[in-house]
Amino acid sequence: MVQLAVIVCTAWVVVAVSLTLYWGVCLLRNYAAAHKLGVPLRVIPIDHTNPIWMLLDRKILSIITQLVPSLRNSSFVRHNYRGWELRERYFSHHELGDVFALVTPGRTWVYIANPDALMDVFRRRTDFPRCLELTGKNSKVLNVFGPNVSTVDGPQWKMQRKLIGTCFTEQNNEIVWSESTVLARDMIQYWASKPSVDSIAPDTRTLSLHVLSRAGFGKSFKFKGHDDRQKNQTSTNYKESLQLILENCILIMALGPRFLADWKPWLPRKLQRLQEACASFQRYMTETYEDEKKASSSSSSSMPGDHNLMKSLVRASQDEAKTSSGALGPGLTEQEIYGNMFVLNFAGHDTTAHTFTFSLYFLAAHREVQDWVFEELRHVLGNRPPNEWHYASDFPRLKRALAVMYETLRLYTPVPVAKWTGAQSQTLSVGDKTLILPPNTMVIPSYSAVHTDPKHWGSDSLDWKPSRWVTPGASGAMDDEVFLAPKKGTFLGWSEGARDCPGRKFSQVEFVATMAVLFREWYVEPVLLDVDRGSLRAACKRVLNQIETDSAMVLLLQMLHPERAPLVWKRR
Numbered sequence: 001m002v003q004l005a006v007i008v009c010t011a012w013v014v015v016a017v018s019l020t021l022y023w024g025v026c027l028l029r030n031y032a033a034a035h036k037l038g039v040p041l042r043v044i045p046i047d048h049t050n051p052i053w054m055l056l057d058r059k060i061l062s063i064i065t066q067l068v069p070s071l072r073n074s075s076f077v078r079h080n081y082r083g084w085e086l087r088e089r090y091f092s093h094h095e096l097g098d099v100f101a102l103v104t105p106g107r108t109w110v111y112i113a114n115p116d117a118l119m120d121v122f123r124r125r126t127d128f129p130r131c132l133e134l135t136g137k138n139s140k141v142l143n144v145f146g147p148n149v150s151t152v153d154g155p156q157w158k159m160q161r162k163l164i165g166t167c168f169t170e171q172n173n174e175i176v177w178s179e180s181t182v183l184a185r186d187m188i189q190y191w192a193s194k195p196s197v198d199s200i201a202p203d204t205r206t207l208s209l210h211v212l213s214r215a216g217f218g219k220s221f222k223f224k225g226h227d228d229r230q231k232n233q234t235s236t237n238y239k240e241s242l243q244l245i246l247e248n249c250i251l252i253m254a255l256g257p258r259f260l261a262d263w264k265p266w267l268p269r270k271l272q273r274l275q276e277a278c279a280s281f282q283r284y285m286t287e288t289y290e291d292e293k294k295a296s297s298s299s300s301s302s303m304p305g306d307h308n309l310m311k312s313l314v315r316a317s318q319d320e321a322k323t324s325s326g327a328l329g330p331g332l333t334e335q336e337i338y339g340n341m342f343v344l345n346f347a348g349h350d351t352t353a354h355t356f357t358f359s360l361y362f363l364a365a366h367r368e369v370q371d372w373v374f375e376e377l378r379h380v381l382g383n384r385p386p387n388e389w390h391y392a393s394d395f396p397r398l399k400r401a402l403a404v405m406y407e408t409l410r411l412y413t414p415v416p417v418a419k420w421t422g423a424q425s426q427t428l429s430v431g432d433k434t435l436i437l438p439p440n441t442m443v444i445p446s447y448s449a450v451h452t453d454p455k456h457w458g459s460d461s462l463d464w465k466p467s468r469w470v471t472p473g474a475s476g477a478m479d480d481e482v483f484l485a486p487k488k489g490t491f492l493g494w495s496e497g498a499r500d501c502p503g504r505k506f507s508q509v510e511f512v513a514t515m516a517v518l519f520r521e522w523y524v525e526p527v528l529l530d531v532d533r534g535s536l537r538a539a540c541k542r543v544l545n546q547i548e549t550d551s552a553m554v555l556l557l558q559m560l561h562p563e564r565a566p567l568v569w570k571r572r
């Protein structure tokens with residue numbers, strides 16, 4: 001028995017020592033290669049995309065800094081976790097210059113905060129593709145219902161992206177606008193009926209999901225608040241299926257729908273429900289696809305208001321197949337249509353919902369910004385009820401509500417972007433330096449640095465101040481206010497270049513319509529907690545502090561515990 005224990009312990013020690021040696025050798029090799037770049041280097045001992053490290057990184061680093069406070073300023077503590085950019089903002093780049101590299105035992109990560117160099121990277125899509133390998137596992141997850149625009153590259157991506165592009169029309173934006181106003185009205189009624197609301201995050205997720213259901217599949221659902229939903233959770237219709245799938249994306253990606261289906265009888269109830277949700281969502285997509293194929297082959301045209309992304313995708317794909325010269329391939333396969341429908345829901349759901357959550361907490365702590373937005377809402381919308389608001393004429397005039405979104409995305413950018421050099425080496429000019437980037441090098445736009453650098457945004461660059469996006473026009477009239485066009489490469493909220501976000505306008509329309517409904521008749525404040533000692537000012541400070549200290553990268557950047565800061569809605 002003792003002998004067995006000794007053998008096991010020895011084996012563990014041998015494995016640990018071998019792994020450490022292997023990592024050490026890889027680190028030395030990468031350091032030697034990175035040294036030739038001629039940029040400042042920082043060594044971090046663990047690749048920040050190592051999945052085990054990703055689970056524990058912040059916890060371990062917090063323990064280490066408590067034990068050895070002098071390490072607080074080391075690169076290990078500052079840069080060796082996912083999402084470090086949020087805390088560092090522009091400080092690392094001010095210290096190290098427009099470009100520096102983190103050398104890890106895995107890859108070398110080159111961080112760039114020079115707007116011209118960044119635009120060059122975004123423009124050279126084939127030289128600096130999205131690193132699909134980095135998100136290998138996630139890509140498979142995103143492939144759950146079929147290959148899609150997010151998980152392919154090269155000519156396949158070009159064809160898929162072209163077809164996806166045809167779905168995001170002004171007709172679709174009209175639907176996003178009207179659906180958002182209806183849902184937001186129900187949401188504010190629900191919130192206002194409660195003495196305090198701690199469900200801002202789940203409720204805005206519901207709103208964003210319902211907008212996608214309507215604009216994506218032509219299915220409208222009535223808004224149901226978080227507490228009401230809890231009581232009534234057994235049904236597995238399409239909408240609840242999709243909600244369950246999106247809320248458990250990582251689990252589904254990790255296990256795969258096939259595993260869930262094959263092992264269903266032996267799985268716990270939660271996983272069985274997930275499997276049923278996947279099956280129900282797949283069934284719904286198949287039915288919709290078959291219906292649309294029939295409608296399309298009988299060449300019946302859609303009724304106005306009947307438009308949705310699924311219809312557009314099927315039609316565009318069939319048109320492409322009929323007319324294709326062969327250059328881009330024969331349209332999308334059935335699996336690719338399902339894959340893209342899923343990825344549109346995936347990409348459009350939490351991105352927008354997290355942006356709502358950050359924005360509403362910022363607004364709650366800044367009553368003066370609510371008043372500023374309200375002033376424009378009153379001017380543009382007057383006393384018209386939401387069903388008399390018009391996307392085409394009202395949306396472009398609501399610049400202040402849009403500024404809230406831009407300002408939130410500037411400071412709390414939910415989607416990080418990672419490019420790489422792939423199998424080739426690439427040259428890149430950054431200021432007066434010309435870098436020769438070896439194959440397999442990560443090229444990371446330092447969005448959090450360019451978004452906050454005082455060079456681009458002024459000395460108050462770290463403050464949340466939506467008015468920086470709107471400048472007064474010559475006449476001083478509100479209608480003449482001009483929306484800021486920041487220097488290219490200094491704002492990357494929806495990314496840039498050919499592979500930027502196709503849902504940018506969709507999300508803007510949803511955001512502005514929702515803000516208009518929420519703030520035209522209401523305002524929001526933090527609920528006073530004991531620690532605030534009766535002071536609203538203290539409560540606002542507490543909320544701002546929570547945004548700053550309790551936000552982190554999960555799948556995307558999000559507030560981790562917004563429910564800890566309940567809000568109250570009051571009529572103006």
Ligand code: HEM
Binds near residue numbers: 351492500506
């Ligand atoms: C506030 C809301 C949103 C933000 C901040 C955002 C941001 C982004 C960013 C930064 C990318 C590039 C990712 C990369 O290069 O790795 C992206 C890609 C994408 N987004 Fe969005 N997005 C938002 C909303 C939406 C919506 C509403 C949809 C669809 C309804 C959508 C669909 C997509 C798709 C399909 C891609 C992949 C494009 C490609 O690979 O060619 N996004 N988004």
